[in-house]
Amino acid sequence: MRVIPITQYHESTMQLAQPVYDRQRRILLSAPQFIHPKYLAKLQEVGIRTLFVEDAESRGITLEEMMDIPSWLDVVQAVQETYDAVAARKTFPLRGIQQAAGRLIKEMQGRQLVLGVPPSTLAENLRPYAHAVNVSIMALQVGKLLGYHELMLRDLAIGCLLHDIGKATGKENEEHPAAGFEIMRSVRELNLLSAHVAFQHHERMDGQGYPRGIQGNAFVQYAQVCGLCNAYENLIEKVPPHEAMEMVMAWSGRAYSVEIVQAFVRAVPAYPPGTKIRLQAGEEAIVTKITSHMQRPVVRRLTTGEEISLADEPTIMIAGSI
Structure with a gap:
């Protein structure tokens, strides 16, 4: 699971992972489900800018650090x-x-x-x-x-x-x-x-x-x-x-x-779980969890699926988020 800008949602590859709430805190869309373009437009109309989604890149990321x-x-x-x-x-x-x-x-x-x-x-x-x-x-x-x-x-x-x-x-x-x-x-x-x-x-x-x-x-x-x-x-x-x-x-x-x-x-971590990042060598990765160091998370290389703890790899640097 990860958080994405609503404009990046793709119905063919992503599924809503957390409910969406309206102005009165009532559930507007339940999860899990795929969002029809008509409903996506409605969400944007009420000012919702980001969504929780599940996709191949975020598999296994639970966001357990986030408050219920x-x-x-x-x-x-x-x-x-x-x-x-x-x-x-x-x-x-x-x-x-x-x-x-x-x-x-x-x-x-x-x-x-x-x-x-x-x-x-x-x-x-x-x-x-x-x-x-x-x-x-x-x-x-x-x-x-x-x-x-x-x-x-x-x-x-x-x-x-x-x-x-x-x-x-x-x-x-x-x-x-x-x-x-x-x-x-x-x-x-x-x-x-x-x-x-x-x-x-x-x-x-x-x-x-x-x-x-x-x-x-x-x-x-x-x-x-x-x-x-x-x-x-x-x-x-x-x-x-x-x-x-x-x-x-x-x-x-x-x-x-x-x-x-x-x-x-x-x-406070600069890269919360679910954040897509680029390593200094040019590789793309995604943060999977925070362990011993707030600014050196565990990340998964998107090309190989390998997970590494940056706290244990001081020579691997983050170039920025994607």
Whole structure:
């Protein structure tokens, strides 16, 4: 199984491997099945840009590192309900967002890696909430490497799930962080550090961020973790993951602390399972799993079917994704 752009789907060689959901999170197309061109066009109309497929190249790839889609959608729903409540000026649904954070922490416990589901597999109206969930998943893994205990992870997760909550008030661009901070600090049961995640997630250590242009230690660590994960999640919508990872490393000591960037690189793979890549020698391969090293996965050569662990083969380099 792998994720492909919907424009690359071929009915003769590919089968849908995971259900497709509509704007209300109902199953639009079940799996497994071949997608008729008429239905493919309908999916594109609702804004779905990527699909989970099975084909000859992805045989045996289980994507077991990815969070179970129904569970992931439950967390997406909790975030959406919180946004809706804030937009309607209703009582803040604290219990739902706390349970969502706890669910993500439980997913992470005992697992080396948890991947979020690509937001582009959903209808467009759900993507902002899916984005927040994926930022939280990455941030929790960074926090784990930084030695955060469970209470710290919970506060980090809540801050990340709600980092853009200011947008629910209609505030955009440089106004939404302050609006989000005001919303969160008004909820007595939320840690003020979680509110600072919303306030500072667009700041930078060098003072080039917003809304306040703070520098150095004024940029709290939770907000740095969220800010880096948020920036990366936005980048991989526009550029290949390996290019986004290079940009992350270039931010070390400038936009974010060296410690946090190093933890991020150790926690988040640039080449998730199912990614087609080109090796430096020109061979095409596909990532099958992540084992001991996040940036050196196990890959299968597409010409021979041979699987090799790049962590054990330091002379074999990845040229980029295909």
